[in-house]
Amino acid sequence: TALKANDVDEDDVQGVANTIVRHVTTSLARQAGNMDTIAAYQATALSVRDQLIKRWNETTSYHTARAPKRIYYFSIEWLIGRSLDNAVLNLGMKNTYEDASRKLGFNFEDLLNEERDAALGNGGLGRLAACYIDSMATLSLPGWGYGLRYNYGIFKQMLSKTGEQLEAPDPWLDRENPWEIARLDVAYPIRFYGNVEPVANSDKAVWSGGMECLAVAYDTPIPGYATKNCANIRLWSAKPVQGFDLNSFNAGNYEASVHASSEVGNITQVLYPNDNMYQGKLLRLQQQYLWCSASLQDILRRFTKLELPWTQLPDYICIQMNDTHPTIVIAELMRILIDEEDISYDQAWKITTKVFAYTNHTVLPEALEKWEVSLFEKLLPRHLQIIYRINHDFLQQVAKRWPNDNDRLARMSIIEEGTPKYVRMAYLAIVGSFKVNGVAELHSQLLQATIFKDFVEFKGRDHFTNVTNGITPRRWLLQCNPELSALITHSLGSEAWLTNAQLLKNLIPMAEQKEFRKAFDIIKQNNKRRLAEVIEQELGITLNPRSVFAAQIKRMHEYKRQTLNIFAIIHRYLEIKKASPADRKKIQPWTFIFAGKAAPGYYIAKLVIRLIVNVGKIVNNDQDVGDLLKVVFIPDYSVSIAEVLIPAADISVQISTAGTEASGTSNMKLALNGALLLGTVDGANIEIAEDAGEDQCFMFGYLNDQVQQVRYNNSYNPTPLEQRSPELAAVFKHIESGAFGDAGIYDSLLKTVYEHDYYLVSNDFGSYLAAQKLVDELWGGDPEEWTRKAIITSCSMGDFSSDRSVQDYADGIWGVESERVPDN
Template identity: 45%
Template sequence: MDELVKEALEDDFRVNLEDAENIKRALIAYMVRVVGHDPRSAGPRQWFLALAHVIKGILSERGMKTSRAQYGDDTRRVYYLSMEFLTGRRLMKHLLDLGLEANVRTALEALGQDLDVLAEEEPDPALGNGGLGRLAACFLDSLATHGYPGYGYGIRYEFGMFSQTIEDGQQVEHPDNWLRRGNAWEFVRHNVVYPVRFHGRIACFRDETGRERCEWVDTDDVHAVAYDLKVTGYDSPVISNLRLWSARATTDFDLRFFNEGNYIEAVKDKTTSETLSKVLYPMDTTVLGQELRLKQEYFFVSASLQDILARYLRVHEDLSRLHTKVAIQLNDTHPALAVPELMRLLVDIHGLDWEEAWKVTRETFSYTNHTLLPEALETWPIGMLEHVLPRHLEIIYLINHDHLQQVRFRFPGEMEVLRRMSLVDEDTQRIRMAHLAIVGSSKVNGVAALHTRLLRETVFPEFDEMYPGKFVNVTNGVTQRRWLLQCNPMLSDLITEAVGPAWKTDLTALHDLEPLVEDAAFRERFIAIKVANKQRLAEHLEAETGVATDAESLFDVQVKRIHEYKRQLLNVLHVVHRYRQLREGLVTDAVPRTVFIGGKAAPGYYLAKQIIRLIGDVALTVNNDPQVNDRLKVVFLPNYNVSNAEITIPGANLSEQISTAGTEASGTGNMKFALNGALTIGTLDGANIEIKDEVGDDNIFIFGLTTEQVAETKRKGYNPWKVVEQDADLRQVLDMITSGYFNPQQTNRYQAIRDTLFDGGDHFMVLADFRAYVDAQARVDDLFRDPDAWARKAILNVARMGYFSSDRSIHTYARDIWNVAPMEI
């Protein structure tokens, strides 16, 4: 049998699928034998399934080769733990990576099918909220493309990030049932099941050697079942694996209750258990919601670590050497419970001494921090942890005891430092998960140069002083395969024609585009491609929203999670200012502009929802005012997701990256837009700074207070009232919003926004940056009046984005943090 399998795996799939005729035969065979449908009557859904199964066969073969090579070489592997993975649709990505798109398209045409229609049959799994999940997906792509032995671990949410509709101007959340017709790409592993435990109590005793041992008993258990998704790299034989966990009850129902006719009670345990993987980020405004989220975090962490140890123990016996073969990256604090969980597994289950287990744990984990906002640093109530995870709370206390002993040695007599560095916030009686992740990791990285500097200087300065060299920077990146090659084929073809294909795996090759800035014919083609992408975006949005837009206007785009610090509100203030100027005839030669804003507000985030409603009210007024004469349009993009981004980003002229300086960790949307030829208007925040350094000061629109100026302004006593008093334009804009100009039926609708800006002290400096933002937008208008000059700067943005590839990020992680090397297959 092994010889037969070996021979099958050694056959290159391209021998059988290298031409359209063989692909056509394969599709028909899979349609009959796997999908079970008559090819004569099959529709797009059936042909999509047949094609997916053909590709899954290829992925399975390559996955087996990759796995065997890893075991054969005893490879050190990296495991990426993340609550979010926004992978996007997979069909076109797999075809692109495998080099099969052209032949598959031809084969389908011979069968009377359109590949683009088939691709629309695939749901876009919203297994993430935004940049965190998209970054994780980019990293898996880069790991596979460059041959690193990588795995992702997350949760197979039955309902992903909610589906957003705008009804009566307001966000309405609907379940995102992306699994309603199954997932054609997953491999369910019914044999890979691990128990995950909650509640219970701790029983401690002395073993035969006299050492104290503790057991976690009387627990409520749930099973974690593995579902695998194969991740292809571009033109690479290596496959990465994304393993998602689904919760299953240990028993389907209680037969005793069932026989008594109490059918609800009979399935209660099943229903309760399986809520763990039901929905992404349950609303945490209630205690029950918070507890469910805590359980979700532990659920996927425990299952993942059990799986990692099981894989290690297949070929090794000594767990004290785990860190020599395993590197685990914690993507934000959501997986931070992995630190006490690995300690529990090593000490309680596998019998390692505490000191030895702690050494292994610290050298196994690394932690990526994604926020500078204190309110976004995750903490958990001690009482909740004691109830849900009693053994882990004990372990955290023990870790904290040893940690504080070291702090006392390093900072003798400094009680305030001791208090700040403790894993326990005594004032609020909560556990600080970022502190836990820092103490339990060998390396901690920020995700942009500014972010890492601020982490070291302002957020965790004592940790940086205590652990020299632990804090490092790895600036985020995006994969050019999805965010240029796949989503912008016309520009990709132009680039490849101009400089060759090397940029697809080495983005620095885009530097060779720079001389073409002086080529008039190249600029003309570049401009034509942008107009075509804008027309595609305009048609897509008219179908979605009913708002017609002019592709000749400046497409001004801000798409990201709706949050105060990302300052969609500042964008709206400028729109209202622009509208007022047009309506009152204060400008006569205004550049026609279409402002696109998209993103989701967390269900419990009232002010973010109010901002969405304000955008809708402003859009309704502006778009129906004949005095504006199509010189200004405002469109809210509903249900923004990866698939929508693939259309939106190539069509943008202007990329809005306007967060308050010192609040955005990095951003990756800024990179995607610039890579697709949009110019950036932004603050000196996150990766904007590094983008400015790369593209040049003349090729980006920078405005606003710096991080240091924000801090100094607040230190001196920032007064938003004074700012408004000194700016008549700003005063009139605020009057229009708060007086009911855009919503006469409810004049006080935006009282909460007004209160946040004034009574709340304008924490995110929206008013303070208004004038600088308006002036920067005027510079945007001036440049856009000269299409050739705009194109020159846009081309330079594309040419100078080589640094911002996730490939570069992964190479840095591999070299400086994980100590892993590419595989050879």
């Protein structure tokens, strides 16, 4: 049945084709006849952009007139991926654009593939921001995202002949970016370094000198689905300002000023490629401050136009901090209110603490941001003073409640004493916010019970809450899995599930119907074949689409335990080798798919990649193994690659040590596309298993409350690996024999397990194998039941729509309401 969004009007098609041709001849300055695929893509994107700008303008004027409370989402990473397909789907114009490009002699799919990913993020946190802005637009919330326009996004990952990760730059702006609008007129001055002079008899100070630069705005419009509302991501680019630092210039310090100006050009050059690992570099702090100061100036300019008293600021704006990366914005608001707006310190603090909310994404100690005081003082001297004052007042309150508890004061201080001293950004974020949240139930509980325990006692339980992460069903089902989307829409009789994912539940009973199972299964097979073709083409590996496709696709990190997976694969390989030809017939075929980048400086994570690639080389070419086992490492994982991988997976591998993965979001994407969860009791896996039903999942491993004890035993009463896990010891022997490259190359990796085994790889190895065995039995024994479970899983994922997450934030934290642009 033709549904509204799919109706194609022939006049519309001709109209769109005309705009595309017009963009070729005008914007691209080419002959209409001289259109290659790249030009066709660019002109098509520009034609879509026209539509977005129209909506962007309507949304902006509507919201300006209505002056509602607005939400600003501050994220230093925006992992958007491609925009063309997503935009035409959200606009409800995909069929129109398909027909229009056909008219012009192009296959729309080919045009889509010309687009480069906007990869201004590392992984989960950056992609979460992208999903949330999609949901904010779709829910018609008055909200913008703020971030940085890096000239280079996350590096391109390549593999050397020996399986080592190589990094190349990602010059994504080399081709013009049709999705951004440069706002060269929207630019704010940003100061670094310099001197602070107190102003007598006041809280004020004058910060001057140092180095000034400009932050220039670039906007990316984000269309909502089935609404005219269009949100915006405003990204800042650093630019030298002419005549900056006149002081040093006039003092004859010409060289120093020129030097400073080249420093400016660097600030927004490149995204830091660490994920879940803090790195205390000056340039990073410069990025954070430039972004926060420019965004805040922009927001306050908008607020001042309302001509309201500053005390009403919290009624009109809320700023959500995506992790601690923007925490400096708290001190920046204080500075502006006190130094520039003549507000007393106490009044400024009252206002400030009603504006901010903070989302934490990790409990891993190595990921918690803390800045050396000396570095901070050099770059942002006034902010450090303000932070000292915040800390002083805060500790006074703590001391009042817990007299003579110096340990507590030391534990809670925003300044970590010692040599050197540090500013603890998470503590500043908690003290300066009215709400703090974790990103899944377990994670939020852990925050409150462990790293933020003192702050719960001080601030009260209500200061802390949970908002479980979500993913946008538009990109992660409608766009990446059009066949399954069509089946869902057809079976539900409407597209309403795209804005109300809870409706998917209504399809659960269909899991009992053979016909539906068959349709579902065929779609999965098609998606698997599509992936197999890509892998054959790109990597020359032939896959068996009848095998279990098990995907572990995420950043490479010890806590995520790609090790557990690759060691289990080697175990499986050895079992196959041992088996007689008759026994081999009973073995279920698997394809293990890995993808993910390692931080360039993360030696162990890079070794894991090397091991995976080299295991693949041996296993994939072993005649004894044949179709029973394939191991694929797909290089340069990205949003657009995820869109091909995820719909093709049968098994979702989510095997972090319990208590380490804050939430995970690939677990949600894979489940939504019908992959069964093979996972530990960690992060959002727990809630996925609850909603899908434990029967649908393969859960295993030590629980969070056992991990501390086991860890302690591992390091203080270490038993030989042979005793902890004889199977794993055999795997290690095989690796050490040189089966996957020269003996010795993996020693430092194996050592992490031989010795403390901080992430419990050896402890969980046996139960991981047992869980895989259950998968084998189901795959080989009852394929109908498998499909049934896949359907139930997929249709139980309504809670994991980012629309639900964003609505939770809007209701529970932001206090903002939908402001939908009227249809006419």
